[in-house]
Amino acid sequence: MNSLEWSNVRREKGLTIFFISFVLVLLVLFECSTFCNIQLCLLPLFIHFGPTEKLNLKDVNEYKYLNQSNCYAISGVDDAEQFHIVKEALDIVHVSEEDQESVFAMLAAVLWLGNISFNMIDNENHVEAVADESLINVAQLIGCETVDLNLALSTRKMRVGHDNIIQKLTLSQAIDTRDALAKSIYACLFEWLVEQINKSLAVGKRRTGRSISILDIYGFESFGVCFAYAALRNSFEQFCINYANERLQQHFNRHLFKLEQEEYFQDGIDWAKVDFDDNQDCLNLFEKHLFMNCASSNLIFFKSYMQKPLGLLSLLDEESTFPNGTDITFANKLKQHLNSNPCFRGEREKAFTVSHFAGEVTYDTTAFLEKNRDLLHLDSIQLLSLCLCHLPQIFASNMLNQSEKAVVGPLHKAGGADSQKLSVATKFKSQLFQLMQRLESTTPHFIRCIKPNNLQSPGSYEQGLVLQQLRCCGVLEVVRISRSGFPSRMSHQKFARRYGFLLLENVASQDPLSVSVAILHQFNILPEMYQVGYTKLFFRTGQIGILEDTRNHTLHGILRVQSCFRGHQARRHFKELQRGIATLQSFVRGEKARQEFAVLLQRHRAAVVIQKWIKGRNAKKTFKKINDASIVIQSVIRGWLVRRCSQDIGLVKPGGSKENESDEVLVKSSFLSEVQRRVLKAEAALREKEEENDILHQRLQQYESRWSEYEVKMKSMEEVWQKQMRSLQSSLSIAKKSLAVDESERNSDASVNTSDEREYCWDTGSNHKGPESNGLRPMSAGLSVISRLAEEFEQRSQVFGDDAKFLVEVKSGQVEASLNPDRELRRLKQMFETWKKDYAVRLRETKVVLNKLGNEEGALDRVKKKWWGRRNSTRDT
Known part of the structure; x- marks a missing residue:
């Protein structure tokens, strides 16, 4: 549907020259010193503000492509705001700044192309482009040389045989070439933008799957008959647009009338058929094909040519291929071949009328052939391919690819078939059929837009116009089917x-x-x-809505119940986890507390040991100081006594003068006072030491008394232990003796009876197992028990003796240990009493077992003796 985009370059009077739905205020992308709120025209390429340096823009009314419509603004549309919206939209779809600048440069180049004029250069009406600012700006914007652009617009290269001929163009041909280049740039730019948007929207998406698409199409157009502007003509653009609307109306009728009612009939429900206006005849008028053949330069039609109706599009393409075809010959051919069609009516001069579903539209064939032909020559495409800007190069590549997809035209020259370029109508029809194929694969939903008035003024509602649109579009029949269907x-x-x-x-x-x-x-x-x-x-x-409301309400209740149940399960699971975590935490905290307590206990014990060591060391230091002080005092006193004695002896010595005696008296008195002072000090220190000595003597006496008490207790305990040990030893020796006697008797009896038992072992049978099994084994078991008891007694007595001796040494201070000897002694006594009771019990049990074994052995001896007596008696007999 992009083939008509070039038609937006030129519009008739009274129409704004813009179609692009994304509201291109594109040209004024660059910031300017002044910005006025002017409304958008043509490719909203232009807004009234000061000329820009980069695009060299002027006022809107100075461009020929813009000033033809004489409409520069739309009431209520802020072009500046729309321009910024377009820029934001281009940023959103990831069109880079460089590409945006190129887009705006192409649009500006289209505007400047319309201003290029031509001068006659000879009498044959040949022209060349005027080298003014328009030509220079176009060359600068598309990135080519001015000379190359001039040659592309005013000349045409033709190949004749093996030679290339440059043909100069006339004024009309040059103008057509210029406009064709502008239209091609505009159409290629539109297609490129659509492609970029689609690529951006398709990033990261799968190629398969469901999608929602919106088709916004041309509205039905008719000028000079039904609308306000009577001077306007319905041209080739309206012809293509209304054809597209006819095809879409057929799609609308098929889905809302034909398929709907066919489904009712196929499913066998009661239904009264609703009639509607079918536009198939109008479509046949457009789409019937012309079949012909060429044997020479003149056309020779098949015989079926006059029998089958011809279509508007096929006749248009046929006439466009004739070099001498004109708009008048085209109109005459339509009247000649299509007057029999009820949807066609020929008019005077170059006009014809078509009965569309929305009403009759009279078309003026002026410029039909020109607009249908693809006038862009290969020279223009080559010019775009040589441009420095990347967009013209892309356009040229796309156009060359399209030109390679040529179709064989209805005419064949004598030299053979010549491939013709696709006409605009053929391209448009092909794109329309592709669109219809895609629509047929979807589930359509239709929205009818009704035009309230022809003046484009808000709040104005023309009932007749609206009712006519509703009738023509089949909306009333759709409403009737919807109400009764x-x-x-x-x-x-x-x-x-x-x-x-x-x-x-x-x-x-x-x-x-x-x-x-x-x-x-x-x-x-x-x-x-x-x-x-x-x-x-x-x-x-409305009926399905009732069921849906009930279903949604029920599902909501079910979801509530499920959520409550899931919440209950989650809470129960949470509580179980919470209890498990609390138990685990308690175990962990307990383990940590035990570890910390063990560390603290170890530290406490270490601290006690350190304190004891420090206290002992301090006591030793104190005792050493006292001892040293005592020795010093004693030495001082002894010295003093010795000196006093020596002085007294010296006084008694005869000889010497009185003066010496007086000096000696003075010395002695001072010396005596000093000695007395020292003696007093020494006596005080001596008294203190004596007091300390008395205290130490008292403590020593206390310790000695306690030691004597402990010795008495230990002696009494040792006596008790010895008595118990003696009693145990005596009982153990008695048991050993008895066992030894028994064992000797058994051995003697066993030696006597061994031979007889071997001879008569058959008499005892299975009950007799030999002396080893009956006598020796129990006795050996008894001896092993007694020996273990004796060993245990020796070991225990040794252990208890060593422990008691160690505690006595700790108590006396001979050995340093961090334990309480009194408490340990009581604990040792308890352990001894417990072991003694247990040992006595086991000893009694052993005696009982030994007595039982003794009884069994006595009975065995008596049996043996009886058997031996019988044996001897039998022998005697």
Whole structure:
């Protein structure tokens, strides 16, 4: 549907020259010193503000492509705001700044192309482009040389045989070439933008899957007949647009009238057929083909040519291929071949009328052939391919690819078939058919836009115009079918599967139709509000909504119940986890507390040991100081006594003068006072030491008294232990002696009876197992028990003796240990009493076992003696 974009370059008077739905205010992309709120014209390429340096823009009315319509603004449309919206949209679809600048440069080049003029250079009406600012700006914007652009617009290269000939163009040909280049740039730019947007939207998406597409198409257009501007003509653009609307109206009729009613009839429901206006005749008028053959330069038609109707499009393409074809010859050919069609009526001069579904439209064939022909020559494409800008190069590549897809035209020259370029009408028809194929693969939903008035003024509502549009578009018939029809439908299986769980009671038959009918009866849906078909259920408007509301309410309740149940399960699971975590935490905290307590206990014990060591060291230091002080005092006193004695002896010595005696007296008195002072000090220190010595003597006496008490206790305990040990030893020796006597007797008896037992072992049978099994084994077991008891006694007595000796040494201070000797002694006594009781019990049990073994052995001896007596008596006999 892009083939008509070039038509937006030029418009008639009274129409704004823009179509692009993304509102291109594109040209003024660059910031300017002044910005006025002017409305958008043509490719909204232009807004009134100061000229820009980069694009060299001028006022809007100075461009020929813009000032032809004489319409520069639309009431209520802010072009500046729309321009910024377009820029934001281009940024969103990831069109780079460089590409945006190139887009705006191409649009500016289209505007400047319209201003290029031509001068005559000879009498044959040949022209060349005027080298003014328009030509320079176009060359600068598309990135080519001015000379190359001039040659492309004013000349044409032709190949004749092996030679290339440059043909100069006339004024009309040059103007056509210029306009064709502008239209091609505009159309290629539009297609490139669509491609970039589609690429951006398709990033990261799968190629398969469901999608929602919106088709916004041309509205039905008619000028000079039904609308306000009587001076306007319906030209080639309106012809193509209305053809597209006819095809889409056929699609609309097919889905809303034909397929809808066919479905009712196929499913066997009661339905009164609704008639509608079918536009198939109008489509046949456009699309019938012309079949012909060429044997020479003149056309020779098949015989079927006059029998089959011809189409508008095929006749247009045929006339466009003739070099001498004109708009008048085209109009005459239409009148000649299509007057029999009820949808066609020929008019005077170059006009004809077509009865469309929306009404009759009179078309003026002026410029039909020119607009249908693809006037862009290969020279222009080569010019674009040599441009420095990347967009013209892309355009040239796309156009060359399209030119390679040529079709064989209806005319064949004598030299053979010549491939012709696709006409605009043919391209448009091909794109339209591709669109229809895609629409047929979708589920369509239609929205009709009704034009309220022809003045484009808000708040104005023309009832006649609106009613005419509603009738022509078939909206009234659609409303009639919607009111009396069944817009909601669903297969039996889907209906039963979707609403079957709403049944309060189980249905006897579980087939989908029975379940569906039961659902309808349960919800009291009136019979006239639905119909049951062969495969589907048909409902009038609003009935499915009731079922959906009930279903949603029920599902909501089910979800509430499920959520409550899941919440209950989650809370129970959470509480279990919480209890487990609390138990685990308690174990961990307990383990940590035990570890910390063990560390603290170890530290405490270490601290106690350190404190004891420090206290002992301090006591030793104190004792050493006292001892040293005592020694010093004693030495001082002894020295003093010795000196005093020596002085007294010296006084008694004869000889010496009185003076010396007086000096000696003085010295002695001072010396005596000093000695007395020292003696007093020494006596005080001595008294202190004596007091300390008394205290130490008292402590020593206390320790000695305690030591004597402990010795008495230890002696008494040792006596008790010795007595107990002696009693145990005596009992043990008695047991050993008795066992030894018994064992000797057994051995003697066993030696005497061994030979006889060997001879008569058959007499005892299985009960007699020999002396080893009956006598020796029990005795050896008894001896082993007694020996273990004796060993245990020796070991225990040694252990208890060593422990008691160690505690006595600790108590006396001979050995340093961090333990309480009194408490340990009591604990040792308890252990001894416990072991003694246990040992006595085991000793008694051993005696009982030994006595039992002794009795058994005595009985065995008596049996043996009896047997031996019998044996001897038998021998004697």
